[in-house]
Amino acid sequence: MKLLAFRRLLRIQRVAIRYRLDDMVLELPFLPWWLRLVGGLLPWRWLPRKPLDLSRGARIRLALEDLGPIFIKFGQILSTRRDLLPDDIALELAFLQDKVPPFPPEQAVALIEQQLGAKIEQVFSRFEREPLASASVAQVHTAQLKSGEEVVVKVIRPNLEPVIRSDIAWLHILARTAERISADARRLHPAEVVSDYEKTIYDELDLLREAANSSQLRRNFEGSPLLYVPQVYWDWCRPKVLVMERIYGIPVTDLDTLRDQRTDFKALAERGVEIFFTQVFRDSFFHADMHPGNIFVSTRTPWSPQYIAVDCGIVGSLTDEDQDYLARNLIAFFKRDYRKVAQLHIDSGWVPAETKVNDFEAAIRTVCEPIFEKPLKDISFGQVLLRLFQTARRFNMEVQPQLVLLQKTLLNIEGLGRQLYPELDLWTTAQPFLERWMRERVSPGTLLRNAQQHIEQLPHLAQMTRDTLERLSREPQPEARLTVTQPGMANAWPARLIGAVLVAGAAETGLATHSLAAWPAWAMLAGGLYLILRR
Known part of the structure; x- marks a missing residue:
């Protein structure tokens, strides 16, 4: 383990030098002078190096891709923390694709047989050794059960845990070092970001958790024309193997095929918004990884399109109080009632109780008024929420993980909806749902x-x-004292x-x-x- 950690450190160092990440670190304004001096004396900085004609965001993205699956996944998680990162870096990290070379089929078969305790031929009448897809922590094979059902088999990459432990350990060291040397770095909570990532990556390694999430989401939308979730075959699910129904749909980004089948794009975009708010407010259980690779469109009823969702490894939920405050916040925002927004943040405990309402209200107004100068259909719902978090952070708001997941999911849904139907007015679509939900709360x-x-x-x-x-x-009573008391x-x-x-x-x-x-x-x-x- 120590040898692996040392080798990973050397690998990280080489990649950082290749993409000039050391230059970016030394340019940070909050870096202490002595650390800047030490950095300037590093041996490789005295050697001639070719200039890189790349933005800082592109250099970070390419470095993460070069470091492999764990760092790619970390970059994806980091790209959701738009409240922490500069826009140019966050936008570049959002381009990270979860495409990595597949591992050998022999290893996949061996791991599946080990987990199931049976030979592949005993479980499946057909098993495709060539993977259908490959991602950072798992890959997928198609198969057919002995009972005839067409399925996909998801299997975790072998020998992943030691690499994850090593990478996470170095990320923790970097985060704690940054917090020790700089107050500005502490404001960005790097240790918190790494801890969130650690929980996420270990959760994704447990496919039984993903199976349970899929079953819950399927039950929530049972018989719904809005969303279909594939069936999980629990008899063949294990911590490192997941077997579920194979779906046949059109990738949501394949606009040409969707046009050829005459899909109603306006209905498709609006249903995406309705699905999101239904998950958040009706069920308090939402798919928090709804990027285009996990969303398909059914081919059965293009005039009344239905979504298909896969990969439920990451889900979010809100408490009743968070639901209530979030709905009231959003309604107040779009009514420009900034006083109410500020008071709701204080009442909910999202910002400290000693925060001055007038100051917080003024800060929110300064940020949001320019946004509302645009036509309502051009306003980004997700960007409003993002600006809210960024403003609240100046007042010591600690953004809770479930709210970050919600912000990320909303940005994904909104971006997808506008791609499908550029005229989508998210607020007009969401407002009736929110107001109906608020009325039902007191029905x-x-x-x-x-x-x-x-x-x-x-x-x-x-x-x-x-x-x-x-x-x-039963407790012994103290001796009675002579006191004058009123009767009774x-x-x-x-x-x-x-x-x-x-x-x-x-x-x-x-x-x-x-x-x-x-x-x-x-x-x-x-x-x-x-x-x-x-x-």
Whole structure:
């Protein structure tokens, strides 16, 4: 392991020198003078080197491609952090393609047989040794099960874990070094970015997780004309092998073929937006890797087009509170109610409670007013969200991972929608959905369901109160003191204790939503305060 780590370090160093990444590091304004001096004395910087006629973003992208699959994947993840990176670098990293040479079929077959505990011929009546596709952490083969179903078999690259551990270790060292030497680097949270990437890459190595995500997404859209998710064959799924239904669709970027089958592009673009908001707000479970390579279009009903989604290795979810605040934020944004946007950020805890509303409101207005000078159909929904995060970061907002995934997915969906139908007005498409969802939050049916949930918690609350009272009754009481009390005060503490438990339960079960659906919690709060304060 140490030898591998040392060899990887030498490899990283050679690539950094080849693409002049050392020049870029030494040009950083926040670099300490002593480190700049040390960098200038490095031996290779005294040798003649040919100039590179490439932008800094292109040099970083080519270096990551040269360093192999793990760094390519890291560049892809990094490209989603548009709140951290300069635009020119983020745009260049977005061009990173997850195309890498396949590994030998013999290794794939051996790994599949090891995972399944059976020979390929015992499981599949046909297995194509030539891979259908190859990516940074896995490759895909087509096959047919003994029962006749056409499937694809996804298998993790062999011997990937040692390389990942080595690369991640060096990335952590670089991130911690940057944070130690510069306050500006600390503001960009490089260690946090590397940690997010580490979690993502290890999650992708577990294909059972991807299978579970696919099954959940398929169940959410069962029978829907909007989205189809292939079936997972659980009997043949293992941590490093995934077997699922083979789909036949048109890649969403193959516009010529979509035109030939007379696809309704306007409906296709609008349905993409509807799918996104349905996943985020109805299900709180969204496919967070919806780049064009993972999206196809069914050939069955081109006049009413249906999407097909694959590769559910990365998914995101939001809490009820995040859903509520996000919907209200977006509606307030497009109504230019910047005061409400600022207050919602503070109420949600996305920015510190001590943030001055007036200052935050002014910063948001300064950023967003130029955007809204454009026609509404020309406004990028994703860019508005990105500007929001960038502005909030100046007020010490810590962008949560689920919000970063959501921003990335929204940018992908919007870019794809505009590619399919340039006249797509994302806000006009999304506004009715958001407003309908907000109304449903306070509908009688929703209120009754929430009330039922709160009522179901009351037996637990009563048991907790009883246990507390019994524990207090068993504890030795302090010696009585001669004090003058009002009649009944000696027996008031049980009622006050119950009142305190009710207040705590109210805070835990519903007050954080700040909506009408929380009325049982407010009733618990009122009852608790009455028991505490009554004489």
